[in-house]
Amino acid sequence: xSEAEPEPVPxxxxxxxxxxxxxxxxxxxxxxxxxxxxxxxxxxVHPVKEVVRFLPVLVGVWFAGSAAGSxxxxxxxxxxxxxxxxxxxxxxxxxxxxxVELRRGLLERHVLSTPVDRVRTVDLTASPVHRVLGxxxxxxxxxxxxxxxxxxxxxxxxxxxxxxxLRDELLRAAPSAPGAEGDLDxxxxxxxxxxxxxxxxxxxxxxxxxxxxxxxxxxxxxxxxGGGLQLLQVLGGLDRIDVDGVARDVATAPLLALxxxxxxxxLVVVAGLAVVAYLVSYWGFSLRRSGASWHLVxxxxxxxxxxLDDARLHGVTLTEPVGLRLAGGAGLSAIVTGLRGEGGAxxxxxxxxxxxxxxxxxxxxxxGxxxxxxxxxxxxGPQATRRAWVRACAPALVLAGLVVAVxxxxxxxxxxWLLPLVPALLVGGALLGRDRARSLGHALTARHLVAxxxxxxxxxxxxxxxxxxxxxxxxxxxxxxxxxxxxxxxxAGGRQSVVVADVPRALAVRLxxxxxxxxxxxxxxxxxxxx
Amino acid sequence: MPHEPDLQPDPQxxxxxxxxxxxxxxxxxxxxxxxxxxxxxxxVSAALVVVVVALVDAVDVTWWGVALLGAAVAAYALVVxxxxxxxxxxxxxxxxxxxxxxxxxxxxxxxxxxxxxxxDHVVGPVERAFGLATVTxxxxxxxGALRVSGLERxxxxxLVDELTLRAEAxxxxxx
Numbered sequence: 179x180s181e182a183e184p185e186p187v188p189x190x191x192x193x194x195x196x197x198x199x200x201x202x203x204x205x206x207x208x209x210x211x212x213x214x215x216x217x218x219x220x221x222x223v224h225p226v227k228e229v230v231r232f233l234p235v236l237v238g239v240w241f242a243g244s245a246a247g248s249x250x251x252x253x254x255x256x257x258x259x260x261x262x263x264x265x266x267x268x269x270x271x272x273x274x275x276x277x278v279e280l281r282r283g284l285l286e287r288h289v290l291s292t293p294v295d296r297v298r299t300v301d302l303t304a305s306p307v308h309r310v311l312g313x314x315x316x317x318x319x320x321x322x323x324x325x326x327x328x329x330x331x332x333x334x335x336x337x338x339x340x341x342x343x344l345r346d347e348l349l350r351a352a353p354s355a356p357g358a359e360g361d362l363d364x365x366x367x368x369x370x371x372x373x374x375x376x377x378x379x380x381x382x383x384x385x386x387x388x389x390x391x392x393x394x395x396x397x398x399x400x401x402x403x404g405g406g407l408q409l410l411q412v413l414g415g416l417d418r419i420d421v422d423g424v425a426r427d428v429a430t431a432p433l434l435a436l437x438x439x440x441x442x443x444x445l446v447v448v449a450g451l452a453v454v455a456y457l458v459s460y461w462g463f464s465l466r467r468s469g470a471s472w473h474l475v476x477x478x479x480x481x482x483x484x485x486l487d488d489a490r491l492h493g494v495t496l497t498e499p500v501g502l503r504l505a506g507g508a509g510l511s512a513i514v515t516g517l518r519g520e521g522g523a524x525x526x527x528x529x530x531x532x533x534x535x536x537x538x539x540x541x542x543x544x545x546g547x548x549x550x551x552x553x554x555x556x557x558x559g560p561q562a563t564r565r566a567w568v569r570a571c572a573p574a575l576v577l578a579g580l581v582v583a584v585x586x587x588x589x590x591x592x593x594x595w596l597l598p599l600v601p602a603l604l605v606g607g608a609l610l611g612r613d614r615a616r617s618l619g620h621a622l623t624a625r626h627l628v629a630x631x632x633x634x635x636x637x638x639x640x641x642x643x644x645x646x647x648x649x650x651x652x653x654x655x656x657x658x659x660x661x662x663x664x665x666x667x668x669x670a671g672g673r674q675s676v677v678v679a680d681v682p683r684a685l686a687v688r689l690x691x692x693x694x695x696x697x698x699x700x701x702x703x704x705x706x707x708x709x
Numbered sequence: 710m711p712h713e714p715d716l717q718p719d720p721q722x723x724x725x726x727x728x729x730x731x732x733x734x735x736x737x738x739x740x741x742x743x744x745x746x747x748x749x750x751x752x753v754s755a756a757l758v759v760v761v762v763a764l765v766d767a768v769d770v771t772w773w774g775v776a777l778l779g780a781a782v783a784a785y786a787l788v789v790x791x792x793x794x795x796x797x798x799x800x801x802x803x804x805x806x807x808x809x810x811x812x813x814x815x816x817x818x819x820x821x822x823x824x825x826x827x828x829d830h831v832v833g834p835v836e837r838a839f840g841l842a843t844v845t846x847x848x849x850x851x852x853g854a855l856r857v858s859g860l861e862r863x864x865x866x867x868l869v870d871e872l873t874l875r876a877e878a879x880x881x882x883x884x
Contacts, residue, residue, distance in 0.1 A: 515849070647820065647821070647824040647848050647849055647853060648818065648819060648820035648821070648848055648853040649818070650817065650819075650852075650853075651728065651816070651818075652814060652815070652817075653815050654814045655815075658815065666852065668820075668850035668852045668853035670848075670850050674852040674853075675850065675853075683727070684727065688726050696804070697804065697821055698728070698819060700802055700805065701800075701807055701819065702726050702727070702728060702729065703726070703727045703729045
């Protein structure tokens with residue numbers, strides 16, 4: 179029953195740039211226009227992958243086989259290898275008639291097809307196995323809402339050079355110069371084509387110091403501390419059962435010290451792991467511009483090259499988790515259509531966690547304007563500040579009240595050592611409220627809408643005004659009473675929306691009307707006496 | 710956007726601009742339908758609560774407890790659907806769709822016709838009984854769907870056709 183403009187037909191108005199893909203203008207393109215298999219070297223990759231995937235089954239078969247006879251064992255190896263070969267033989271792709279098409283499946287034929295002018299991003303990922311063989315996996319991002327793995331246009335297994343050329347054609351970048359092959363760096367990786375623009379950002383290994391402070395690092399650390407506490411509780415519990423009186427006190431003291439040491443050691447290990455993970459993930463990070471897209475390279479073991487079409491890059495988000503912010507760091511991700519899902523979220527990042535100044539400079543370069551990134555923000559006024567305080571302090575007050583009540587009621591299992599929690603809760607609530615109120619702000623620059631909010635994770639969203647595809651004004655009864663509302667600018671990329679939180683109503687309406695002239699004006703009250 | 714001409718260039722912007730409500734209300738039958746729906750949901754939840762309390766020995770099921778619960782459900786079913794209906798409005802112009810929904814939390818959504826991707830016409834089982842339908846308008850943003858529920862069936866049908874035509878006229882590639 180759903181109608182209306184299904185998938186708008188790709189219109190030829192895009193211009194002559196689409197031409198090279200069909201017409202045999204550039205030499206390699208001709209090769210891609212016929213149905214063809216992926217690189218035969220994948221015959222080595224697939225069986226290895228299949229064997230790994232079947233490992234549990236294989237182990238079982240192996241044991242069963244040693245009892246029953248050796249022919250079973252052979253089968254256990256042959257099946258995965260055969261599956262790998264089948265997968266290679268049944269997968270083919272072509273670039274023809276302005277479309278990229280991927281055909282796969284033996285019993286269930288599956289043809290995935292997308293218009294070339296719908297290609298938003300191209301991502302080249304090479305696992306260590308791929309790298310040894312000089313191959314890479316190409317993922318073509320089209321902005322589909324589907325996060326289903328089967329719907330992904332993955333060309334798994336192309337020679338690196340060919341993948342790069344194909345990528346440039348898909349992104350309609352200037353075709354590689356004939357001498358592009360000669361332009362290799364020390365590791366045999368070619369530099370992205372087009373003018374040798376200096377990279378906007380190159381990794382400084384010293385930034386790895388931020389690794390333990392990122393959200394991921396903090397979660398790891400919390401897990402270790404939690405585990406340590408649990409261990410302590412278990413030990414303490416056992417202790418309480420086994421001994422009593424003085425003996426317990428003597429026994430608990432070293433136990434506590436032991437637990438403290440264990441937690442401390444755990445934190446050091448976690449910090450070390452986080453640093454290693456950071457370096458493995460971001461090694462060789464560089465962000466540079468070439469032609470009409472941004473190219474991002476990173477990775478120590480699995481290398482990853484992401485290309486973002488400039489026209490689809492609608493903005494950036496500066497993210498400061500509290501740990502990172504206290505250390506003066508931040509991270510940057512792109513608001514871009516064509517990247518979705520968990521893998522997508524990771525590849526939309528534009529900088530690793532790095533010093534704020536570096537991140538801001540990169541953001542300014544990507545956005546093409548420093549004002550939305552570094553310029554001042556309009557605060558949201560006293561009502562918004564009050565609301566932030568109330569929302570942070572009220573739960574803290576309730577919790578503190580509960581603690582006091584529990585201690586007063588003298589419930590079993592509680593004691594007065596809970597009382598220090600009360601001031602901690604109150605101070606925490608106050609700090610949170612103050613910081614949230616200070617974070618709130620927005621701005622409207624020549625081409626961008628800017629919004630900042632949050633405390634535990636503070637975000638500054640910079641969204642191109644023309645990428646706004648709708649407005650939502652949302653207000654609860656309490657917000658309405660305070661004359662506030664949340665203005666949501668919906669967009670097709672990133673987190674799908676940018677929220678200007680708790681902004682005075684009149685300011686919100688004016689902001690929305692001036693950010694996209696011609697849309698909201700028709701719904702405004704014309705009553706002049708209103709103001 | 711080039712395809713959305715500035716209709717009324719305002720030389721002196723109002724210092725305190727405010728959105729007016731959309732012009733169209735939905736069918737009065739929607740009020741009845743929501744009341745029935747809310748009442749049914751409320752009764753089922755209340756029955757669940759009573760059963761759980763009855764199974765747990767700590768508290769006895771008392772007649773006044775049940776009466777209180779029933780009164781709360783009835784009050785909710787009486788007030789909320791009416792409140793919702795009073796808020797619930799929609800409007801389609803040459804360039805945009807505008808909806809207003811909610812009760813405690815109120816939401817006004819505006820989307821330009823040029824960014825419309827799909828228009829859905831859905832009739833749920835309860836809606837079928839009341840001869841009503843829901844029209845959902847989606848844009849390229851997963852956060853941007855506009856929903857008008859409680860429309861009379863043929864009005865909904867006409868709205869779909871109208872939106873389809875206007876969206877085509879407005880052009881754009883909807884991304």
